Amino acid sequence: MSAPVVVFWQKNPALAWREIDDETIIISPNDSVMHELNDTGSFLWKNIDGRKSAAELAELLVENYEVKPEIALSDTEALLQEMSSRKLVVAVPATSGVSP
C-alpha cells in the first residue's frame, strides 16, 4: 500500500471575495453565483493559500477556536470537499512547491 497523497488547497483564482460582518461573500464571475461562508468558514478561507493541507488548516482551527482536533479535521475536510465541488478551491500536489 502506498501512502495517502497529501494535497495543498488553494483558492480558485477566478473568484472575487470580500469579508464583511465576520462572514465572507464569494462571487463566481463566470456564472454570477454568490456563495457565503460563516465565521469559521471565513477563517479557513483566509488561510487557504496553496501551501497548506487539510490537516494544517485544521490545526489552525484548533489554535483559534475551541474545537477538538478530530472534529476540526473532519469539519475542515467536509468544508474543503464542499468548496471543491463548487469550484471555489482546487487541490494541488503538496510536492509541487506552490509559490505564494
Next chain:
Amino acid sequence: MSAPLANSGRGPRQQFELSIGCVALRLEMSDAQLFDAASARYAAFTGAAAQPVTIALNESAAPEGPPADFDYEFEGAALRVFSNGIRFDGVRHQYALDSLLRVLLSWKLLGHRGFLLHAATVIRSGKAYLFTGRSGAGKSTVASLAPEGSVLTDEISLLRRENGAWRAHGTPFWGEFRAAGSNTSAPVGGIFRLQQAAENQATALRPLAILRALLPNVLFFSADAEANRRLLEILSQAATEISGYNLAFRKNSAFWEVLPS
C-alpha cells in the same frame, strides 16, 4: 418610440457629448437617423465635459492592434473597449445603443468608485432614497407615487462615492414608468429593498444583509476576476457606509411615513 433603423442611410460623421453620472462620453456616428434618435433620447444628458471618452459607432473599418480590454455582445450589437477608444458595432436602433451604454457605464464606473443598480431613486428633502428590487417589486410604483420632478430614475440608479460620500445620479435609462431620468444628483439618504406586504414597515439591515440585497440588483457584465474583485470592494464599502433597510411596501404613498428621516 422610434422604429428600428436598419435601413437608415450613412451621412457625414456627427458627434454629440453626454455625461451620465459625471462620466463624460462622446458619441461619433455617420447614421443620421440614429444620430437624431440618440440626440433626442439623451437630450437631458447632453453637454460638454472635460476629456470625454470617444465612442465610434458602427465604424466599417476593422480595428487593429491589441485585443479589447473589455468586450460584450448583446443581440448582435457589440461593445469593445480599447486603450485608445471605444467601439460600438452592429447598433441598429436606439435600444441597442441604450443597452451598450449601460454596459459601458457599468464598466467605466469601476474607475470612479461607482456602480449601476436596478433601483428607482427619488429625492426627498434634498436626499436620494433608492428603492431596489427585481422587476415587479415596486420600483415603478414608488416612482409613480413620488412628486413630479423628484424622480432621478425609475429603473437604473447610479451611485458614486465622491469626496468621501455617496451620491446618487439620475440616468436616462427608464423602466415601466417611462420617465426620462433627471440629470442631477443628491447625497444618498438610504437604500430600501422593496418587499410587497400588507403594511408599510422599514427594518434596518446590517452591512452583510445590505450587500446581499445589492448584489442581485447590480448591473455588471464582466466575468473578469479582477474587475469583479474591484466591484465587490466598492459594493462592500457602499454596504458599510450607506444605511440600508427592508421596506415592506403596500404600494401606496403612506410608505414615506415609515422611512427613517
